[in-house]
């Protein structure tokens with residue numbers, strides 16, 4: 793058996809950031825279009841699936 797490490801890109805986000813669900817990516821929420829509390833106006837939040845890394849390392853085992 794031999795193993796190798798591969799980088800698996802997270803399918804839930806783009807480089808560790810994902811569109812804020814609360815404001816839909818606009819950074820503002822109604823009423824009054826205040827700055828979105830969840831993303832602080834950025835429109836994107838850190839991806840919880842990968843912890844903001846954009847992917848994860850995975851070990852692949854293959855028989856020799």
Ligand SMILES: [Zn+2]
Pocket residue numbers: 812813814815816817818819820828829830831832833834835836
């Ligand atoms: Zn937001």
Ligand SMILES: [Zn+2]
Pocket residue numbers: 802803804805806808809839840841842843844845846847
């Ligand atoms: Zn992610």
